[in-house]
Amino acid sequence: MIQNKHKLAFLLCLLLMATTAFGAxxxxxxxxxxxxxxxxxxxxxxxxxxxxxxxxxxxxxxxxxxxxxxxxxxxxxxxxxxxxxxxxxxxxxxxxxxxxxxxxxxxxxxxxxxxxxxxxxxxxxxxxxxxxxxxxxxxxxxxxxxxxxxxxxxxxxxxxxxxxxxxxxxxxxxxxxxxxxxxxxxxxxxxxxxxxxxxxxxxxxxxxxxxxxxxxxxxxxxxxxxxxYASEGEALAILFKQFNPSGDPQLATLAESLVEEKDKDEDKLQAILEYTTNHIANNRLTLDQTGYRLRPADAAISTAYGTEAEKANLLAGLLNGAGFKAEPMATYQAHAEKGLALKAVDQLLVSCMVNGELYLFSPSSTRRPQTVNFDRTPLFSLQTGKPVAVAVPTLEDYQIKNDITLTFKKDGNLTTMTKESVGKELLPYFKTGNMGTPASLNKQNGYATITLPDDASGFSHLPYGYLNSQRKENLLLPRPVSEVYTYTIECPDNMELRTPETDKTIRNAAGSLTIAVKKNGRTVTAIRSLELNKQLYTPAEYKELRQLLTEWSDVNGRTLLFSVR
The missing domain is CATH 2.60.40.3140 (Immunoglobulin-like)
Incomplete structure (x- = not known):
């Protein structure tokens, strides 16, 4: 028996050694x-x-x-x-x-x-x-x-x-x-x-x-x-010399047909962008996989697909053909003092200045591309090979402020009225209107729950609230965050708020958060706000950032409970 115990202890030691050596x-x-x-x-x-x-x-x-x-x-x-x-x-x-x-x-x-x-x-x-x-x-x-x-x-x-x-x-x-x-x-x-x-x-x-x-x-x-390569410009010139020249007659003809009967410049831009993104399929071959080569625009048109570089060429050509002054641009994956060339390119974009506003288009999406990292990884013009100064958006350009009124109708259903203010960097170039998500009402067994709505571009819709408790690497958020939602719920006589009144505020080095619920007669007021101080957080700052993100994503902070008689 003692011998068996020794054997077991020996095996456990071996297992521990194996786990230590190879477990990671x-x-x-x-x-x-x-x-x-x-x-x-x-x-x-x-x-x-x-x-x-x-x-x-x-x-x-x-x-x-x-x-x-x-x-x-x-x-x-x-x-x-x-x-x-x-x-x-x-x-x-x-x-x-x-x-x-x-x-x-x-x-x-x-x-x-x-x-x-x-x-x-x-x-x-x-x-x-x-x-x-x-x-x-x-x-x-x-x-x-x-x-x-x-x-x-x-x-x-x-x-x-x-x-x-x-x-x-x-x-x-x-x-x-x-x-x-x-x-x-x-x-x-x-x-x-x-x-x-x-x-x-x-x-x-x-x-x-x-x-x-x-x-x-x-x-x-x-x-x-x-x-x-002697410089980024010399490398980018390898791509640019393959782009269709400005004034290409075939692209001009197609552009004219796309913008026909459209009087506003914004409508013309939208038509050309939607054609490029929706009618020409995206191919994911990278620049190095294609030998840093691209087919001319007519090949992308006739085959209805293109690599990112081919679609950037097509988009720039159509914009120029419609009378705009478009210029292909590139951004890099990382900041480096020396050594960046074509393999380090992150994305190809097309810029276009119209009526004093800079439009920056992705050839693969109708959404506005993120521009917040241009202070470290700036835009480079393919035409000049030099960095292009672009104003980095401010926090105000990303702010969300929504006043939302929830009212019960006689049939028990819920109506939502929203007065919203959304920063321009969170909005598509060509779509307007309410971008909010609807309120969710669930009634069961004498109780009702309301899931508070928020803006569709709000930070709760991004998967940052469910990260690990520890992190050894920096965390770069895709954009600044500043959101305030004020909710007013008018309760009918047969409903009573059962969620405890709350006034939770967290302020730390990462930012601030507020979740408050108050009752005044038949009116319930709720406030949710989140502001993050910056985008790049080090491992030392991660714990406080995660505290805010976890609270912000917690379903309990977005749900109100009522009893129904």
Whole structure:
């Protein structure tokens, strides 16, 4: 019996050790290496090499069971240098030929013009707990397909990395601009035989966060931006020279038909935007997947689909064809002092100044695009290649102030009357009217509940009220928040308020919140207000922010209970 107890204790210790060692990650990259080489003839090579050890069944059967490599066989050649699995006992299992499966990339499925793209799926075989996957491949691009070195890499992987090596090889005559953000590693630069080799070696990187709303936009995610373009303008010029020229007769003819019989400029803008967004389907191929190329506008029109760049070209061309002065713009995913080029582009937009108002259109949505981060990631003009000064909206541009009166009719139903004031940045360009959500009335077993309505663009409709209690990363909110709702409910004689009168106010470093319920005779007054002091919150500030967001999203703070006789 004592011996069995010792065995049990020993097993529990082993389990504890295994949990400590592996509980935090499904796998671990022993080595990860990426090398970009620009040759003197203009050809480029990208080499990828990984050693990945598996710790869990999820890693083995799902997360890391396959690797995916997208390339363009018209201009690129894929070579698998080696692919095998070393099992825990040292047995080598080479990847068989039938485990290399070529498929069409998902984003090219509904885009016949891009059906020549390939995605190599490498199915890793011989997997078991403790096995290590080895994969080494090279993608070689023909001269001219990729004009320059253009790198934008988020450095954290889905599992920890023991050693991560990034290498860029360029001709000595080519200047390399780069930024390594949020990591202390320094570049090692060596020159030999007419080439310059720039290398970073990163060690013991943690796994990327699985928390929601984590991205390089938050300012604390490590990334490498590097390019041999002389400037952002030189890179953007590669795109702009593919855009249809201003005054294209075909686009002018189509634009005239779209705005026919429309007298107001706003109606003309709306017609062109709705055509581009609603009649031309969005294709999600990225700029680097298309080799930073785009089809002309007539191809997007005839096929009724386009990439973001193709639709931006079409939208700008139609606006110019209708007599407006439109200009394509770009924003970047992150702020970097040096090294941003085309792969770092976040979104392509089209600007148009009409009657003294700046319209900034997304080619993929009729909604007004967010512009609040332009102080850190400014707009760049594709035409000039330079940043464009855009006024950053103020808090007033995002304010919501609603006075809502709820009245019971004789039949027991509820009517809502709203006097609303909504900041212009929360409204679509071309739609007006009540954007509020209706009040919800539910009667059952002698009681009635009213769910208080709010504006459809209110912050409660965004999923920020249900975040984890702790956070290790910055949290960047999509916009400033300032909302005040005042409710007046006129109760009939057969109804009594059962929700306790409340006057809750929270003020902390993140902002302020008020939830109040008061009764005066047959009239119930409720107030809900939320104001957040800023958009970017650090982990140290997160606790107080979450307190406000959790209270704001709590259904109990938005529901009133009445008894019904």
């Amino acid at each position: 990650s499904e796998a671990e990259y022993k080595k990860l290496a990426k090398t970009w080489t620009l040759n003197t003839d203009g050809s480029q090579e990208f080499r990828y090499n990984m050693e990945l050890t598996l710790f869990t069944h999820t890693a083995m059967n799902s997360t890391y069971g396959e690797s995916f490599i997208v390339y363009n066989p018209q201009y690129q050649e894929l070579k698998i240098n080696s692919s095998y699995t070393r099992q825990k006992d040292g047995t080598i299992i080479k990847t068989p030929d039938n485990a290399f499966v070529e498929v069409l990339p998902r984003n090219a499925a509904d885009a016949p013009a891009y059906n020549h793209l390939k995605e190599m799926v490498v199915v890793h075989t011989g997997l078991e707990l403790g096995a290590t996957i080895y994969l080494d491949y090279t993608v070689t691009s023909k001269p001219g397909y990729l004009p320059e070195v253009d790198i934008f890499e988020e450095l954290l992987q889905s599992s920890p990395v023991k050693e991560y090596t990034l290498t860029i090889v360029t001709p000595e005559a080519k200047e390399l601009a780069y930024t390594l953000a949020n990591n202390p590693a320094k570049a090692s630069v060596k020159q030999s035989g007419g080439t310059r080799t720039t290398t970073w070696t990163l060690r013991n990187l943690p796994a990327s966060s699985r928390a929601p709303f984590v991205s390089v936009r938050n300012g604390d995610v490590p990334f490498l931006a590097a390019t041999t």
